[in-house]
Amino acid sequence: MNIEHPVNRRWSMRQRDWAVVFWIAFLSAAAGAFVLFGLVNPMDMVSAWADEYSIGVRLAYGLAFMFLYLVCLLASALTMFMIRTGPSRGHVKGKGRRSIPSVHDPSQSNPDLGDEDWK
Amino acid sequence: MTKDSGDSLYRKDPKVYPRDVTGKFASLRKLAVFALLGLYYIIPWLNWGGHQSVLFDLPARKFYILGLTFWPQDFIFLTLMLIIAGLSLFFVTAVAGRLWCGYACPQTVWTEVFLWLERLVEGDRNKRMKLDKSPWNSNKIIRKTAKQFIWISFALWTGFTFVGFFTPIRELGHSVFTFQLGGWETFWMLFYSFATYGNAGILREQVCKYMCPYARFQSAMFDKDTLVIAYDEPRGEPRGGRRKTDTPSEKGLGDCISCTLCVQVCPTGIDIREGLQIECIACAACIDVCDQVMDKMGYEKGLISYTTEHRISGEETHVFRPRIFVYSFLLLALVAGVIYSVNQRVLLRADLLRDRNALYRELPDNMIENVYTLKLINMDFQAHQYQIEVVGHDDMILHISPELSLEAEEVGNFILRMQAPSDAGRGSMKVDLRFSTLKEPVIERTVSTRFLLPFD
Numbered sequence: 349m350n351i352e353h354p355v356n357r358r359w360s361m362r363q364r365d366w367a368v369v370f371w372i373a374f375l376s377a378a379a380g381a382f383v384l385f386g387l388v389n390p391m392d393m394v395s396a397w398a399d400e401y402s403i404g405v406r407l408a409y410g411l412a413f414m415f416l417y418l419v420c421l422l423a424s425a426l427t428m429f430m431i432r433t434g435p436s437r438g439h440v441k442g443k444g445r446r447s448i449p450s451v452h453d454p455s456q457s458n459p460d461l462g463d464e465d466w467k
Numbered sequence: 468m469t470k471d472s473g474d475s476l477y478r479k480d481p482k483v484y485p486r487d488v489t490g491k492f493a494s495l496r497k498l499a500v501f502a503l504l505g506l507y508y509i510i511p512w513l514n515w516g517g518h519q520s521v522l523f524d525l526p527a528r529k530f531y532i533l534g535l536t537f538w539p540q541d542f543i544f545l546t547l548m549l550i551i552a553g554l555s556l557f558f559v560t561a562v563a564g565r566l567w568c569g570y571a572c573p574q575t576v577w578t579e580v581f582l583w584l585e586r587l588v589e590g591d592r593n594k595r596m597k598l599d600k601s602p603w604n605s606n607k608i609i610r611k612t613a614k615q616f617i618w619i620s621f622a623l624w625t626g627f628t629f630v631g632f633f634t635p636i637r638e639l640g641h642s643v644f645t646f647q648l649g650g651w652e653t654f655w656m657l658f659y660s661f662a663t664y665g666n667a668g669i670l671r672e673q674v675c676k677y678m679c680p681y682a683r684f685q686s687a688m689f690d691k692d693t694l695v696i697a698y699d700e701p702r703g704e705p706r707g708g709r710r711k712t713d714t715p716s717e718k719g720l721g722d723c724i725s726c727t728l729c730v731q732v733c734p735t736g737i738d739i740r741e742g743l744q745i746e747c748i749a750c751a752a753c754i755d756v757c758d759q760v761m762d763k764m765g766y767e768k769g770l771i772s773y774t775t776e777h778r779i780s781g782e783e784t785h786v787f788r789p790r791i792f793v794y795s796f797l798l799l800a801l802v803a804g805v806i807y808s809v810n811q812r813v814l815l816r817a818d819l820l821r822d823r824n825a826l827y828r829e830l831p832d833n834m835i836e837n838v839y840t841l842k843l844i845n846m847d848f849q850a851h852q853y854q855i856e857v858v859g860h861d862d863m864i865l866h867i868s869p870e871l872s873l874e875a876e877e878v879g880n881f882i883l884r885m886q887a888p889s890d891a892g893r894g895s896m897k898v899d900l901r902f903s904t905l906k907e908p909v910i911e912r913t914v915s916t917r918f919l920l921p922f923d
Contacts, residue, residue: 430678434677450727459710460764
């Protein structure tokens with residue numbers, strides 16, 4: 349297999365990550381918007397002060413969806429960031445971690461440091 | 468899974484039992500804990516201008532913050548304040564590293580209190596370790612039960628206070644003691660108590676190591692002049708045990724006496740001598756304890772210290788660098804902008820909504836009438852009576868019903884009928900309505916609307 353040249357139409361990890369972030373956030377926002385607008389009319393939600401901009405019902409649906417999408421994108425992207433920058437696979441088995449610091453009684457090798465100094 | 472040698476490959480991190488520490492930085496942290504938690508627990512009980520000093524009244528959509536009331540229209544200020552808070556974090560991080568983590572983060576602050584309560588009941592590190600290893604005897608049962616009781620009580624009080632920021636806390640306290648608490652209040656109280664208990668009692672350093680996003684991206688704000696906690700390796704190594712009377716150079720030793728106290732006091736259980744690690748929350752417990760050991764041994768303090776990468780490599784540390792200027796400029800501009808615009812706020816809001824049924828109405832005496840719904844919000848802490856005038860149109864007549872007066876913080880709806888002679892204009896004309904208080908203090912707002920007339 350030739351690794352030097354990327355295979356046509358295969359995405360890099362970063363491309364896959366962002367594609368997943370955008371798509372999952374979209375699905376979540378869409379599902380959220382369905383449930384939300386099944387229950388409430390967006391025109392009831394906007395308060396009177398928004399009236400002066402005379403937001404029509406379509407714009408209200410659009411804005412509410414965009415808001416949901418934005419929130420979902422934020423959560424999605426942050427999750428991707430946390431996972432990608434977090435410990436790698438095998439972490440729980442100790443891979444890639446420093447060894448556990450060893451501790452002992454301070455007075456063990458330093459007789460002048462009696463434990464009474466450290467309660 | 469096992470290795471060939473038979474050791475388990477699965478390596479469980481041992482529970483961290485931080486040893487109690489005293490010293491300059493521990494005192495600073497205690498001060499921060501007292502100040503921050505003091506504010507948290509006391510502020511909702513204080514009143515300001517006839518209101519709870521900080522109250523996020525979600526049902527009424529009014530936020531009371533220290534004598535200021537924020538209405539939904541003022542949402543921009545809350546957004547700006549959040550941006551200021553975020554920017555301050557960037558600024559502090561660039562200057563002094565993870566100062567937030569070590570002294571001000573709720574995770575640190577509440578963990579500190581939970582640790583203190585634990586120490587109170589179970590004793591310091593060694594006693595706690597011994598107690599955990601010992602079989603379940605009466606002593607262990609009593610101590611563990613007592614600890615859980617204190618922890619849960621403290622967590623419940625925390626949850627109660629949290630809800631008290633959203634529901635008037637005095638009424639809330641009353642309903643708790645008369646067992647008349649609503650379902651949602653109970654839910655949020657228990658939820659927040661559980662979060663406090665879980666984060667500060669159980670998860671502790673794991674939150675910082677695995678869950679905190681700030682810990683991950685703070686490295687982007689770091690540079691070689693940022694304060695970090697570091698071990699002076701050239702001075703400390705080779706480490707080794709010794710007597711106080713020994714001369715280190717004769718024994719071929721550095722200044723580190725390998726007492727491992729820096730590891731024992733670390734709340735995240737790392738060894739700072741292995742270099743800067745992402746787990747380090749810069750709490751400076753290791754500095755405090757190491758300085759005491761150095762004192763005891765008669766060595767110079769500062770084997771572990773707050774320092775910068777530049778200083779470690781023998782270069783000069785620059786406090787004033789471009790990013791500091793950028794952050795402080797942005798911060799100053801935002802703070803000044805918010806203070807200015809909050810002061811310039813007009814405590815009266817008027818919204819005019821045209822009656823949608825009729826564009827205009829022709830009256831018998833050659834007058835044209837437009838009808839509006841007027842929504843007037845008195846954002847002041849006192850009741851006011853208002854008057855309206857049409858700016859620049861003396862021939863226009865206004866009828867308003869009911870009377871234009873509002874209680875403190877009241878929202879009122881009125882019917883406004885505006886009349887103009889039919890020869891005042893054609894089609895549509897812009898009119899400015901000036902609303903003002905009848906008596907002092909003068910609160911004034913002008914809004915524009917369109918007055919519709921026949922086209923022909």
